[in-house]
Every structure is written in structure tokens, then in C-alpha cells.
Amino acid sequence: MGEVTVSDPPCAVRILVVDDEAANRDVLGRRLERAGYEVVLRADALTIEHDIASEHIDLVFLDWMMPLRSGIDALVGLRRHFDMGRTPVIIATAADSDDVLAAALSAGANDYITKPVNLRVLLARAKVQLDRRAAMLELDAIRSGLEQAVLERTRDLTVEIAEREAAEERARAMALHDALTGLPNRRHLGEVLEGYLANLDAAMRIAVVAVDLDRFKPVNDLYGHAVGDELLVKIAGLLTEVTSAEGFAARLGGDEFILVLPYESEEPLMGRLSSLVASFETPFQLLGHQVSVGATLGVAMAPTDGRDAETLMRRADVALYRAKGEGRSRLAFFEAGMDKRVHERAALENDLRIAIRNGVIEPHFQPLVQLGTGDVLGYEILARWPHPTRGLVPPDLFIPIAEETGLIGELTLSVLRRACREALAWPGAPRISLNISPVQFKDPALPQKLLQVLTETRFPPQRVEIEVTETALVTDFDAARIVLMSLKNQGMHIALDDFGTGYSSLRHLRELPFDVLKIDRSFVSGMNDSEESRSLVRTIVALAKNLGLGVTAEGVETAEHAAALQALGCELGQGYHFGRAVAGADIAGRLGHNTSNAPAPPGQPLLARKCSA
Known part of the structure; x- marks a missing residue:
């Protein structure tokens, strides 16, 4: 050029x-x-x-x-x-x-x-x-x-040098401060924090506090970035007030801030930090909008948790992650061992992303059995993750990670897609049931995504039962109703899972399109020893029948459980008594070869004899 x-x-x-x-x-x-x-x-x-x-x-x-x-x-x-x-x-x-x-x-x-x-x-x-x-x-x-x-003009040299220094100071100040809030930036924070740490003594210690805003992204999404920026400016002013007497506030970027607080004893520090968390309970008035956000704090202490800025900031961030995991709008202090747990969790999260992307997580199927006849009417889909080095990772370990990281939607669709392809040609066209996480009900496009999978695999919606827990209903009842009505209109069946353990009310049963109530395993396991559990099961069965709903018992592990449930009028059951969840290839083999009408021995996997949707 x-x-x-x-x-x-x-x-x-x-x-x-x-x-x-x-x-x-x-x-x-x-x-x-x-x-x-x-x-x-x-x-x-x-x-x-x-x-x-x-x-x-x-x-x-x-x-x-x-x-x-x-x-x-x-x-x-x-x-x-x-x-x-x-x-x-x-x-x-x-x-x-x-x-x-x-x-x-x-x-x-x-x-x-x-x-x-x-x-x-x-x-x-x-x-x-x-x-x-x-x-x-x-x-x-x-x-x-x-x-x-x-x-x-040598005589003017002093004046002109002073002018140059003033201009350089202005440029340096701009380079060391956040343009939006005016707070010191990450570079300036490191310099100041190292200065504080150089002057540590027995009487004076330092707390490094990582501050992360809760629900900040929805503010930007709902009101726009102008309101979001104004909110950050307001919060910068609040944090400056907290550190005005002694200390230091900086903005790292986004909705992340750091406080450096000198302290002599922990009790006043705890009061100061608790007051800061509580101060976010008051909504902010911004450009004609009332905006509510929370703050989660992670705290690392010098010299106990580290003597250099990098270590303290990293450990404050680890403590912040712990606080978020405990529910947000709270504070947590760094503890020995957190680093290792965070690294292990981060590694597992990375492996999970790869496993979902590569289709490693596979569906297993647990039979849903008609208690009166022993016939298999369908199967519940359960996700199984065979990890190359960890072995079979328990669902109660990787499912929460998927929910926290936003991977649960992709995971659900991937497992459902494989399950539909495997179950499509099974004799008798048995129904398959899928549990939807409460997190997924925040996605208004969920029904369309599920229907797209069924369309791709040519799996009839009438053979699909969607299970929803009571927690999803409480989180956002209106959103859950819209999603469930859409799924019902597409021809899918709807089951209320773990009934009796959460927050369901008669309003939920009256206003939502449920077809089935599923009795939680905790009630079933106590039936033989507890009259209270037996009475609860009897009540749930009667309630379901009065509302015209089907009823399925989970956690049926013995012949005694099955007999007691049948005596109370329960129609369907699932649990180890009928069979553990197995791969689709095993189910296909059983459906293709088993023609016996004799019931399976107690405790042994039940081979499907007559499957109907």
C-alpha cells in the first residue's frame, strides 16, 4: 500500500x-x-x-x-x-x-x-x-x-515542563480509571492493593471482596443498556461510600467490582459486609424505572489467604463462586480446599460440554408397569454419562451443573433425540416419559424445540409424556402454564412428578393440563412401616381418581410395595422391583424375543410382554 x-x-x-x-x-x-x-x-x-x-x-x-x-x-x-x-x-x-x-x-x-x-x-x-x-x-x-x-527560551523551561507533567497526569488518570463509572480499573487496583499489602502489620489486615451483581443481565435485556449503565454508575457510588472512610473500590468490567477493606477485627468487617448485601434490597430509581438487583460477595483475607494481589483476587473469586452456589445475595469467605473443588468442578463442567457436543450422554429406560397385570406401558428416560476416566458419572452430580451453566436445554434435547430414534420401532409403541428441569421453563421456545426433535425423528407426540416437578410451578406459574398448555396442545401427556413433596396446590391441579400424578418414592418406601405414609398414598390416589387423573408410584422396590399400592388403587409403578434403567438396545432385544405372559420374579428386570401407548 x-x-x-x-x-x-x-x-x-x-x-x-x-x-x-x-x-x-x-x-x-x-x-x-x-x-x-x-x-x-x-x-x-x-x-x-x-x-x-x-x-x-x-x-x-x-x-x-x-x-x-x-x-x-x-x-x-x-x-x-x-x-x-x-x-x-x-x-x-x-x-x-x-x-x-x-x-x-x-x-x-x-x-x-x-x-x-x-x-x-x-x-x-x-x-x-x-x-x-x-x-x-x-x-x-x-x-x-x-x-x-x-x-x-531557557527561562520558560520550568513552566513548560509543569504543563507537560500536568497533561501526562491527566492521561495517566484516564488510563487508570473506568470510563463509565470513574472507578479505578483493574490495572490501578493491582497497584493500590500491592501498596496496601506492603504495609500489612499485626494490627491491620486486608479483606479483598469480590462483588458480583445478581439479576444484572435481565436489567439490560428488559430496560436497555442505558439503564444498565446508569445502574452501574449508581452502584459505583454506593461502593465508594462503603470504602470512603478507608479502603478502595474498583470496577473490573461488566457487573464485577472489587473492594479492598483494611480491618482490625472480623466482627466490624462482618457487619460492614452484611450491611452492604442488605443495602441492595432497596430498589434503584433509574431513568423512570424501578430496578431491583442483588449482590453476592466473596471474601479473601490477607495475610491468611494470601500475601499478593493475584492470589487474593483469585481466592476472593473462588469464594464468590461458592456464595453463588449457595443461593446468591449473600457472602462467603474463602476456605482451604475451595481451590481444589473449584478446579475439579470446572474440569467436570468442561468435560460435560464436550460430552453433550459429542453425544456421549445416552438415554437409559426404566419400565412403567401396570400393577394389576404386570404389563409394561412405557419407559422413563434417564440420562447416563459414561465418562472415559471417571466411569459412570451420577446424574445428581452432572444435572445440577448442566442447570447452572445453561447446558440443560441442549442436554435434554440430545438425550430425547436419541431416545426417540431408539424407541420409534419398538413393538407395541410404548410411551416414553421425559423429566423437564424447572430451569427450562424459563425458555418460552421449549415446546417448539421439543416438537422439532419429535418431527426430526418422526416420533409421535402422543407417545411422549412430559414430567414436571412442583418446583417449576412455583418459580413462575404463568410461564409454566403457557409451556404446559402448548405441550398438551401438541398431543403430549403431562405428569406432575414427585407429587406431595413440594408446593403444589389444588389450583395447580385445576388450572394445569395434567394427565398423571406421580407419587414420590419417599412415601412408597415408608408404606410398610408407616401408617402416615400409607394414608398419604391413599389420599393421593383418591385425589387423582376424583380429578380424573392417572397415578404412578415411583420407587417400587419390593413385591410388598407393589401389592400394597395395587390394593390402594394405584395403577402404575416403576422401580427396582420391575427393573433398573437399561440401554435402549437391551429394551429392543427384550421386546423382540420375550413372548411370555408370566410375571417376572420379584426383584428381577421385567421383560415387556404387552406394551401399549
Whole structure:
């Protein structure tokens, strides 16, 4: 590429907007012009180097994804001629991805903004970059003046050095502080924290507190980034008040903050931190909206938990993770052994992601048996994870991880897809039942996703029973009702799982389209020894029959359980007495070869003889 020649620039601030979408260019152009800037619009970045030079551009807004020349290619090209300080570039991207942002910043972007662009945030970020550019140009002018002054006027040297130092201090302050909140940033935090740690003594200790906001993402999603940014500014002010007497507050990025609190005894520190958590119970008034968020705190203590900034911040983050796992809006202190548990959990989470992506987690099937005849009417799908080094990972270990990390939806669909393919051709067309996690009811598209799997596998919805626990109903009853009604309308059957152990009310049974109540195993296991358990089972069976619902007992482990349940009028049962969950290939083999009508011996897996949907 040839040499770029820059002529004498004009006085007005000029901004170059490069976006291949005309609507985006026009909106950004008009808004920037109303703010007093001169705007140059381009539909592509083919000649961006020449445009910056010839149009005397002060700031560039550059679209990341463009067909003729990508944002990263244009960024690399212009950085060969224009440095970051004098020609700042703000990347605009619809991909809110760490990889994209890291690539942009590595290539020389000064800042970024996500699409759709919030115009108020755009103007604020433009001002920050232009202020920084002005400071850089001011430094250039001061340095030039100093060089001339040394030659011409030695007597003015002291004054001009003072001016240069003041400008450099302003630039340094900008480099050490968060542009949105004004709080010190991560770099400044490290410097200050190391200073505190250097002065530790027996009387004075340091608490490093990691602060993470609860429910911050829904604020951005519901009210927009302008309200989210205003919330962060308000919280920065609150944290500054907490540390105003002595201490230090910094923003790491997003909704993550760090507090550095010197203390002499733990009791006042505990009171201070508990008050901070409680202070978030009061809603924030923001731009006409009342916004509620919580705060979860993780605390590491110096010198007990570490003597350097990196170790303390990492262990505060580990404690924060522990606090989140215990329910959020609380605080937790770092304890020995947390590091190892976090690493083990992180490794298991990574393995789980890989296992789901590669289809390693497989469906096993446990029979649902008609107690009066011994006939198998269907099977419940249970997820099994054969890990290459850990062996069979228990579901009660990996299912909660899937729920916490948002993997549960992908896991459920993957297991259901395999189960449908395996069970499609089984003789007798038995029904299969699938338990849906309460977390999944937050997804309004859940019915469409399940139906898509059934369509792909050509599995009839009428052969599917969806099991939902009482917890899902309490979390968001209206959302659960919409999802369940949609599933019912598609032809699927609905079962209320673990009935009697949670929060179900007659309202739930009256307003939701249940077909079956499933009696929790805890009641079944106590039937032979507890009249109370027997009475509860009798009541649940009677309630189901009065409401026209089927009833299934879980945890049937002995012939005595089966006989007692049948005597009380229970129709279906599942449990080890009838058979453990096994792979689909085993079920297919049994269905293909077993023709006997004799009941299986107690405690032995039951071979399906007559299966009906």
C-alpha cells in the first residue's frame, strides 16, 4: 500500500462512519451531526486509509462484519499509518463475543459498542475517545513546544515542563480509571492493593471482596443498556461510600467490582459486609424505572489467604463462586480446599460440554408397569454419562451443573433425540416419559424445540409424556402454564412428578393440563412401616381418581410395595422391583424375543410382554 499523505487538518471534529448497511449509517450520521460533529459516511472500508488522511478524520466508527473488506482487515491496515492515540477507532459489532472483542482490541481498536447501537452510549464513548485524543495531541504540542523552548527560551523551561507533567497526569488518570463509572480499573487496583499489602502489620489486615451483581443481565435485556449503565454508575457510588472512610473500590468490567477493606477485627468487617448485601434490597430509581438487583460477595483475607494481589483476587473469586452456589445475595469467605473443588468442578463442567457436543450422554429406560397385570406401558428416560476416566458419572452430580451453566436445554434435547430414534420401532409403541428441569421453563421456545426433535425423528407426540416437578410451578406459574398448555396442545401427556413433596396446590391441579400424578418414592418406601405414609398414598390416589387423573408410584422396590399400592388403587409403578434403567438396545432385544405372559420374579428386570401407548 502506498504512502498516505496528510494535509493540514480543519478545526472541526470530524468522524468517519463505515457501515455496509445504509440504515445504520444514516441513523449514526444524523445523531452525530446533531451532537455538533462533522460526519463522513462510507459503505465499505476499501479506501479507509485514504479517507482518514484526505478527510482529516479525528475518530472512526467501524463496522466489524462487512463483505468487501472486514473490520479486522481494515483495522490492521489503518494501524500501519495511524496510531491509536491520534486516530481512535470504535468497533461496532452485533457479536457480543469475547473472541471477537479480543481480536478487535488486539488489532488496535480503542473501544467497542454492540449492535443495536444505543445512541446515548455511542455519544458518551465517542466523547471519551475524543477527550483522550485531545489529551494526546496536547501532549504532542507540549513536547514540541518544549523542544523549541529549550533552544530559544531557557527561562520558560520550568513552566513548560509543569504543563507537560500536568497533561501526562491527566492521561495517566484516564488510563487508570473506568470510563463509565470513574472507578479505578483493574490495572490501578493491582497497584493500590500491592501498596496496601506492603504495609500489612499485626494490627491491620486486608479483606479483598469480590462483588458480583445478581439479576444484572435481565436489567439490560428488559430496560436497555442505558439503564444498565446508569445502574452501574449508581452502584459505583454506593461502593465508594462503603470504602470512603478507608479502603478502595474498583470496577473490573461488566457487573464485577472489587473492594479492598483494611480491618482490625472480623466482627466490624462482618457487619460492614452484611450491611452492604442488605443495602441492595432497596430498589434503584433509574431513568423512570424501578430496578431491583442483588449482590453476592466473596471474601479473601490477607495475610491468611494470601500475601499478593493475584492470589487474593483469585481466592476472593473462588469464594464468590461458592456464595453463588449457595443461593446468591449473600457472602462467603474463602476456605482451604475451595481451590481444589473449584478446579475439579470446572474440569467436570468442561468435560460435560464436550460430552453433550459429542453425544456421549445416552438415554437409559426404566419400565412403567401396570400393577394389576404386570404389563409394561412405557419407559422413563434417564440420562447416563459414561465418562472415559471417571466411569459412570451420577446424574445428581452432572444435572445440577448442566442447570447452572445453561447446558440443560441442549442436554435434554440430545438425550430425547436419541431416545426417540431408539424407541420409534419398538413393538407395541410404548410411551416414553421425559423429566423437564424447572430451569427450562424459563425458555418460552421449549415446546417448539421439543416438537422439532419429535418431527426430526418422526416420533409421535402422543407417545411422549412430559414430567414436571412442583418446583417449576412455583418459580413462575404463568410461564409454566403457557409451556404446559402448548405441550398438551401438541398431543403430549403431562405428569406432575414427585407429587406431595413440594408446593403444589389444588389450583395447580385445576388450572394445569395434567394427565398423571406421580407419587414420590419417599412415601412408597415408608408404606410398610408407616401408617402416615400409607394414608398419604391413599389420599393421593383418591385425589387423582376424583380429578380424573392417572397415578404412578415411583420407587417400587419390593413385591410388598407393589401389592400394597395395587390394593390402594394405584395403577402404575416403576422401580427396582420391575427393573433398573437399561440401554435402549437391551429394551429392543427384550421386546423382540420375550413372548411370555408370566410375571417376572420379584426383584428381577421385567421383560415387556404387552406394551401399549
